[in-house]
Amino acid sequence: xxxxxxxxxxxxxxxxxxxxxxxxxxxxxxxxxxxxxxxxxxxxxxxxxxxxxxxxxxxxxxxxxxxxxxxxxxxxxxxxxxxxxxxxxxxxxxxxxxxxxxxxxxxxxxxx
Amino acid sequence: xxxxxxxxxxxxxxxxxxxxxxxxxxxxxxxxxxxxxxxxxxxxxxxxxxxxxxxxxxxxxxxxxxxxxxxxxxxxxxxxxxxxxxxxxxxxxxxxxxxxxxxxxxxxxxxx
Numbered sequence: 001x002x003x004x005x006x007x008x009x010x011x012x013x014x015x016x017x018x019x020x021x022x023x024x025x026x027x028x029x030x031x032x033x034x035x036x037x038x039x040x041x042x043x044x045x046x047x048x049x050x051x052x053x054x055x056x057x058x059x060x061x062x063x064x065x066x067x068x069x070x071x072x073x074x075x076x077x078x079x080x081x082x083x084x085x086x087x088x089x090x091x092x093x094x095x096x097x098x099x100x101x102x103x104x105x106x107x108x109x110x111x112x
Numbered sequence: 113x114x115x116x117x118x119x120x121x122x123x124x125x126x127x128x129x130x131x132x133x134x135x136x137x138x139x140x141x142x143x144x145x146x147x148x149x150x151x152x153x154x155x156x157x158x159x160x161x162x163x164x165x166x167x168x169x170x171x172x173x174x175x176x177x178x179x180x181x182x183x184x185x186x187x188x189x190x191x192x193x194x195x196x197x198x199x200x201x202x203x204x205x206x207x208x209x210x211x212x213x214x215x216x217x218x219x220x221x222x223x224x
Contacts, residue, residue, distance in 0.1 A: 041201070041220065046214065096143075096160060099157055100147075102154050103154070104153075105154070
């Protein structure tokens with residue numbers, strides 16, 4: 001069983017739509033959860049960083065963690081063409097903050 | 113805004129040659145990492161480095177790989193004898209202590 005599973009998509013939505021991106025994980029030791037955005041042939045850029053179960057909001061982005069079901073989500077409201085990228089979920093167990101386990105990444109296209 | 117800088121952005125090398133990928137982490141960061149992303153695949157952890165020594169490494173990080181912090185600012189990844197399957201994007205990352213990791217823009221390594 002893969003440690004972090006993420007539907008690679010691709011996902012295509014019209015501008016202004018609400019986007020929902022999801023990951024599941026199998027290892028209960030994972031305690032911290034991140035969402036990174038990656039443009040083509042660029043490095044991952046940190047979007048959201050959460051620890052607790054529940055929601056964390058930052059502008060148009062909301063990260064949701066449900067540790068009981070080992071499910072994490074990223075919602076993007078009022079999506080823009082500039083949001084078109086690959087979105088990576090990542091996690092670690094809290095002992096090594098930079099040793100991350102990534103999901104496959106979901107390719108998102110927001111068309112005007 | 114401080115950032116992780118990687119050079120070169122693209123490196124082409126012949127199979128069997130040695131390559132050195134260079135990174136300048138964010139200046140006050142203490143922990144340094146290398147990751148690899150083969151085209152179309154997940155971002156994978158290779159190695160973490162702290163206090164001038166390797167703290168963790170993955171199965172991928174075999175004897176062909178080595179890391180070094182030759183001075184107070186650079187962090188390098190050396191691949192001794194490159195193979196075709198080493199072709200990938202290589203990302204350097206760094207963090208301070210119990211904080212999120214920031215990634216560089218990557219070096220695309222092409223082995224021919």
